[in-house]
Amino acid sequence: MVHFKQAAIIGAGLIGGSLGMILRRKRLADQVVGIGRRVENLKLAVELGAIDRYVADPKEGVRGADLVILATPVDTYERHLRDWAHCLAPGAIVSDVGSVKGALVERAESLMPAGVHFVGAHPIAGKEKTGVAAGSDQLFKGARCILTPTKKTDPQALQRIDALWKETGSIVLTMDPHLHDQILGAVSHLPHVAAFALITALADLRDQRLPSLDLAGHSGGGLRDTTRIAASSPEMWRDIFLWNRDNIVSFIEAYEQALQQLKLLIKTGDAAGIEKALGRAKEEREKLNLRPPGAA
Numbered sequence: 001m002v003h004f005k006q007a008a009i010i011g012a013g014l015i016g017g018s019l020g021m022i023l024r025r026k027r028l029a030d031q032v033v034g035i036g037r038r039v040e041n042l043k044l045a046v047e048l049g050a051i052d053r054y055v056a057d058p059k060e061g062v063r064g065a066d067l068v069i070l071a072t073p074v075d076t077y078e079r080h081l082r083d084w085a086h087c088l089a090p091g092a093i094v095s096d097v098g099s100v101k102g103a104l105v106e107r108a109e110s111l112m113p114a115g116v117h118f119v120g121a122h123p124i125a126g127k128e129k130t131g132v133a134a135g136s137d138q139l140f141k142g143a144r145c146i147l148t149p150t151k152k153t154d155p156q157a158l159q160r161i162d163a164l165w166k167e168t169g170s171i172v173l174t175m176d177p178h179l180h181d182q183i184l185g186a187v188s189h190l191p192h193v194a195a196f197a198l199i200t201a202l203a204d205l206r207d208q209r210l211p212s213l214d215l216a217g218h219s220g221g222g223l224r225d226t227t228r229i230a231a232s233s234p235e236m237w238r239d240i241f242l243w244n245r246d247n248i249v250s251f252i253e254a255y256e257q258a259l260q261q262l263k264l265l266i267k268t269g270d271a272a273g274i275e276k277a278l279g280r281a282k283e284e285r286e287k288l289n290l291r292p293p294g295a296a
Helices: 014-025 039-047 058-062 074-087 102-110 155-167 177-208 221-231 234-243 245-267 271-288
Strands: 004-010 029-035 053-055 067-070 093-096 117-119 121-124 144-147 171-174
Touching (some): 004 014, 029 039, 029 058, 039 053, 058 074, 067 074, 074 093, 093 121, 093 155, 102 117, 102 177, 102 234, 121 155, 121 177, 144 155, 177 221, 177 234, 234 245
Parallel strands (some): 004 029, 029 053, 144 171
């Protein structure tokens, strides 16, 4: 069984806090230290059993740690690593839970001191609620966790992070970091773009053309289901969109083309064309239901 002397979690929110709960419950670490900006959240993390203690200074929190988990917005990674990576002893492992890999993994690897290893990881188990209060030691059970090793990845460090995520109940996969960003850009990042844009368009319609449109009062399950993820963290998704911008812009253009095609069918009254387009969409959506529980 994988075990760490001291695990430091930077960002004890939904994902970081849930991982901390598992580390403590399964005794995978002798001590779990939380590091973050909001003292109130860190105090709650202690109360909920996500961490043993917390510190405000990241340098103090990571000193002596043989595992450091970055669970902050991805745009903060470089600043964090430049600030405290030199405090880590040889053999320590730095990993993350970010939704973007690619260039970010390469940047993180370049900032590792001699003997300190970085292993990229992405547990696909988030939800629209944020904060440690939404955390659970069952969050990752049956979910996929993608590890993104490179040619520079230390095999033993990769093996330990693989074992760690299997202990959480995750289904662990490995994938090239740049391929990860292409695939997740399509199946995760683009749907978030669509949800954010849809709820914004509806709000604009209400404000500019339909002042009597009560989104909450007039909507049913369709709107709630379609826009649920628009309640996700703006800070986190801002960084994801920027770090994966090339893929996302390309996929937005493909989505725009699909919208234009459907718009044209509706505009011209092409009933057969509409039914064919919707039928194909229905078939593709039904295929998603054939995937095993927890698959993303």
